[in-house]
Amino acid sequence: MARTEVATLPTTSVPFLDATLYIPPNETPEQRSARLKAEEQAKHASDEIDALLNLERARIKAETSTGRKHTLLLLGQSESGKTTLLKQFQMMHAPKTFNDQRASWKAVIYLNVLNTLRTLLISLRDEPTLRSPEFESLLEISSQLATFEDTVAAKLVESGQFERPQPNSTKVYMRKRPSLDFLKFRRSSSSSTEGSAWPASPELDSCLETANQVLTAHLAEIKRLWEDPMVRSYLTGQHQEDWRSFFLNDIDRILVPGYMPTDSDILRCRIATIGITEHKFNLGSRSLFRKNVDNVEWTMYDVAGSRGQRHAWAPYFEDATAIIFMAPLSGFDQYLNEDMTVNRVQDSYELFTKICRNRLLQKTEIVLFFNKMDILQEKLNFGKQISDYVPSYGSRPNDLENAKKYFCSHFEQTFHAHNKTGRSLYVHFTSVVVSLSLCMFLMNSY
Template identity: 35%
Template sequence: MRAVRSDPEAAWPPPISPDETDEERDTRLEQEREAKRVSDAIDLALNAERESKKKSVHGAKILLLGQAESGKSTILKNMQLHFSPTAFHAEAELWRPVIHLNLVRSANFILNLLSPRSSGTTSPTSNLLLDDTVRRLIFSLAPLKSVETSLTKRISGSAGTIDNQYKSNSIDNPYAHYNPAKAPEIAVRSGAGWKGLLKFRRQSGAVSSPEDMQNRRIINACADDIVTLWRNPDVQEKLRQEEIYLKDQPGFFLEDVERITKEDYLPTPDDVLRARVSTIGPEEHRIPMESSLENGNGKDWIVYDVGGDRSQRAAWAQFFDTVTVIIFLAPVSAFNQALAEDETVNRLADSMKLWRMICTNKLLASVDLILLLNKIDILDAQLKAGVQFSKYVTSYRDKPNETEAVSKYLLDMFTALHKQHSPSKKRKMHPHLTCAIDTKATAVVITHIQELILIKTLSQTNIL
């Protein structure tokens, strides 16, 4: 059970000041009315979603597993694009505030890193001598702080301040805790229905409120300065010194600023795949088959996207007894990274530990396992940049520091774990090397998954 916060500033509605003026009273009442409008809109969106689920008939149940930032949400969006392209494109506009928030967060992260108040485990930022250009950019881009707060409130329903959110580690906070090695990301609780809320606002004609338009105007006005900030040699040198690789992080749009800040911008499928919203807790998604050729029985797929953070893994087991297949994602590019929750644990080692746990579980003895060694494109870039795989995986020794050799080594390791720990010798493992943002290559993988599910369904009905 979630603890109730005792902080009086967190109470809603806030306590009425005995010295409240008429103007303050009007402001308070308007804030309360707006909060109720948002709450009612969320309730309506969730009720509509529940009614839709009641009417649909489900087919396969798919469980997406893997540590945080392994690419589960991107694979899910690929499935939605593959099987429900009309609905996917219709919802593209709903992702615009998320993409803008991803961009603004990255820019604010850099600004925060350059600030003398920046703190963390890394060396003081004051060591960097800021030239006049960078100082001007810090000043001119200051309005992005308020844009970030506004967009976060729009998506998550939280009105908390950005400074407090950077300092907090609570999962009740819609901001992930400040990590000096990466830009923070937006996080919403499972069942929050943020897309349903935005869809409701669009259908009710409230999708472009004055605040929304103001945010877009500010982002558009700041576009040139964001580009200048990102391309500044001193800024790039600072990021290298701190070993911060924003390009490799989900929700990276700093090289698309000119395009995505235009006032008539509409997200492309590729933009939606790259957009990042972290969900806290298990999330159920129903994927309707728009074409009868996609699914012979015309039933929806149910996909469970469960949190990969350590604190959320205990919730995985509740899905094991009803699942048709498990798709396990292991980000192979994470061989030189540590878990955000525990910097003493290597992410690749953690993925292998999770894989062994899945393979060993007797409840899953008859469940097909699909292994996606994901982010192969980032691995390739790392190795070509000179990062030595054997430095972090010592058992690799003196083998070639090349993508093909490294990926084969990793595939052999995961295959061996499945063979050694599987309770059933009959169960098959279906491995793939993937880049989840490559829609064409991922479509081939999804088609293979679809074929596996069809064969399993026919086998269970004694047709095969």
């Protein structure tokens, strides 16, 4: 697989470390006092974080050394399916928590629906041949839909479980506990960090009810626009279907009064995540990864996968029993949001290579999930040519089986090249949203 060239960042005239220690010329006594106080506060915060990290590292090591705890890391790039797989585990091994939160997911699903409609209208706006009467009708209420989306996002942020990347953004992230608060929380609680349902909000309920009324009033136009063959063909070519199709295909059911999210709805709804969180599972009596796990607690760490957050993975490597690495092959024709020059499959490959050669993980078992195979099949059926985006694919047949062999061989080669301890690699081709049987299979295969 060809490596993508990435431009180097320009350097500044002042090295970073020198800049952090820089003392302004003509500094007044008041400025000096403020600077020294800020430096003291920063050192205190840094020392506190270091102390908490050391305590956390010692706790993990002590629990692991007794054989009463095993650690499972869930790794992969952003939008690879990690959170969906985690939801599957919760459904099986923490059903009370999962069901306690069921009603709360309604707001996130409505946010998905509103975002999908907004994205759909934006995508079709500059395509004259697709501007149907249904499009024009929905365009008239687009500002109202945007207001609903913004209000739902704002109320989710107020709940404390979400945050925005920017103050006025309609995009929200599900918050995984930041390092300092996360560590403090874990020291005081042995329960799952997910907790119960998110706090109720009458304002949010009112917004969802009003949005429901507006969407219901325009349901016929939404369905006709979404079911238009020319629109669907155009969106597939623009990478605009994926999970979005599920909610618009089922919009009648979602808009029914008294709607309660189903398991499938919760699995398919999308919201980005930041930070790291842990989930505890007792898998009963079975052997897993050649470990006797009879009533042994497993802790799964779910970590955010964007490039800017991968540095937070390292503290969890040393005592990891196994890694589940998610590599979505459907991204062969897509690029990272963080760097539009980097192909998503190429990024997965490079990230997997780094995991394989990391010295702290040399004895860690790896489960490799080539995920979103259903979406890959849809793209190949549509006529997408892998070689147009991955030149090294060459003249191989553009079908699912040959694509699987090609990508799998590259990942397996890098694993074996860095496998110095005889550890195992378990490879599966999956679509995580399809069935809960995936988790059953995983729990009984190794």
